[in-house]
Amino acid sequence: MKCSDCGGKIPAGAKYCSYCGAEIKSVFEEKSMDAPSAGFALLSYLIPPAGFVFFLVWKKKYPLKAKYSGIGALIGLIAMALLLVPSMYRLWKLFF
Numbered sequence: 029m030k031c032s033d034c035g036g037k038i039p040a041g042a043k044y045c046s047y048c049g050a051e052i053k054s055v056f057e058e059k060s061m062d063a064p065s066a067g068f069a070l071l072s073y074l075i076p077p078a079g080f081v082f083f084l085v086w087k088k089k090y091p092l093k094a095k096y097s098g099i100g101a102l103i104g105l106i107a108m109a110l111l112l113v114p115s116m117y118r119l120w121k122l123f124f
């Protein structure tokens with residue numbers, strides 16, 4: 029991490045710069061937390077209900093992460109439907 033005031037190197041998570049004493053704004057850190065996450069998109073794809081929960085929880089705080097989780101969940105649901113429909117059809121044909 030770098031101090032936005034003097035450019036000095038400061039440990040991550042520090043609240044004040046040890047060189048000039050300037051307050052370190054946490055805005056930068058919060059912003060860097062919000063990034064498109066392939067991991068969460070994949071998790072949402074595999075477990076769509078979890079993806080929708082991520083989407084709802086992060087919608088305000090981490091819009092990018094929420095978006096990717098939502099998309100992952102949506103694709104997961106579609107994939108699940110595509111897999112389920114043929115097997116349901118086969119089951120239906122078995123009985124009728």
Ligand SMILES: [Zn+2]
Nearest residue numbers: 031034045048
């Ligand atoms: Zn500084």
